[in-house]
Amino acid sequence: MRIEIWADVVCPWAYIGKRRLEAALAGWDGERVEVVWRPFRIDPMAPRKAEPLAEWQIDPLVDEALSACTPDGLSPAENATRVSRIAADAGLGTPFGAVWRADSGPAHRLIALAHERGGAALQDAVVEEVLKAHFVTARDISDPDVLAEAARAAGFADGGDLLASGAGTDRVREDLLRGKAIGVRSSPTLVAGKRALAGAQSPEAMTAFLRDAADTPPERELPEEVERLRLAEALLDKRDPLGALTLLRPLLAEHGTEWSVRVLAARAYYHSAQLERARTELESLTAHSPDDAYLRLLLGRTLERQGRPEDAAPHLRLAAAMRQDEE
Known part of the structure; x- marks a missing residue:
């Protein structure tokens, strides 16, 4: 059984959720579980060069930016106090907390590359080192040198070089769109098949989620092309046509006549x-x-928007007549 964790590595609840899932899996007696990390962005507008988090949190727009990583409607300050206490209880040590507003994009690329290179085990080790760097040792995880060091510590020796080459960019972009298409809205969110569990819930709640997922008959696996088409359609329904076109790009190249x-x-x-x-x-x-x-x-509406009402009119009349005939 595969569990996907959609999370942002700058969200403290992602680290707490990781520890709670580990506790749940330690007592798990069911089928083997593979845990795969997927990207989510709570602060996609973070600058490429990190800035002190304390300065950013003064901004009144921060509450909205952090809402995807702040449960129960708490303010950032209230959330930080609560997180520190819970992180200590989870064994993450004190002090706990980030000091940098860092762009998590490069870290997500490194994590995706780790999975491509060494599977779930290597990816998990990289996630652990990145989270530790951000929340425990207060490093700037947007710094390529910090990420290269985290990769080496996790046993991913060439991770830094791959990151410097730009590798993983398309993979992360598509994964972010996939997460949006399936309805991921918060960090962390656990997904198994069509079931999801939002938030860093207790080990007991995660165990119940695992049992529920294990007891649910697996859905028929769709061909990759069909799945991609469905995700693109979901993005279009969510009013993200550019995202839909991004997912459609390989299909247009290989199946453009379909x-x-x-x-x-x-x-x-x-x-x-x-x-x-x-x-x-x-x-x-x-x-x-x-x-x-x-x-x-x-077609008629397209021509209208192009400022060609005379060309649009016949198509609109035909469309109206056809719909009347269907009724």
Whole structure:
């Protein structure tokens, strides 16, 4: 059974959740569990060069930025006090807490690369070193040298060099979009199949989650292309057409003639205001399926947005007539 932990390494609850899951797994007597870490960003606007966290927390917009990592509606100060106490109880030591507002993007790339290179065990070791650097030894985990040191300590000797090469960028970008598509909204969130557990809950709650996931019959595994298409559609439904197009890019390259791929791409072009691309694709689609009311409607609206009402009118009339016939 695979458990995915969607978490940001600058979220203290991710570290506490890691310890609580470890406690749950220590007493687990069920099937073997593989734990894989996936990225989540609570502060995607963090500067590339880290700045003192205390200065940033003065900003009134911080409450909103940290809400994905602050349970129960606590203020950052109240949350920090609570976290320190709980972290000590979890064996993470004192003092506990970050001192830098650090961009976690490079750390997420390192963690993804560790999984690609050495699987779940190496990845877990890297996650541990990164979290320890950020929350225990108060290092700047946006610093490539700090991350390279963490990688070496975890047994990932060439992690720093891979990170410097830019490797892992596409993987993390796609994973972040995948997390958004499946509805991950907070750090940490545990996902097993279609089941999710949000927050760094108690070991007992995590054990119950593991048992529930283990007792649930696994769903039929879909081909990677079908899964990617579904995730792209979910992003479009969440009003992220650019994210949908990012996930569609490999499908457009390899399966660009597939009807479902083309229709979804046309929708994403339209909703991301790439109107000329949308028009070109929709004209081709309607030529092959002239009685598709939805495609006619979308083509008409595309032409309207391009400032071509006379060209749009016939398509809109046809779409309306087709829908009346269906009723």
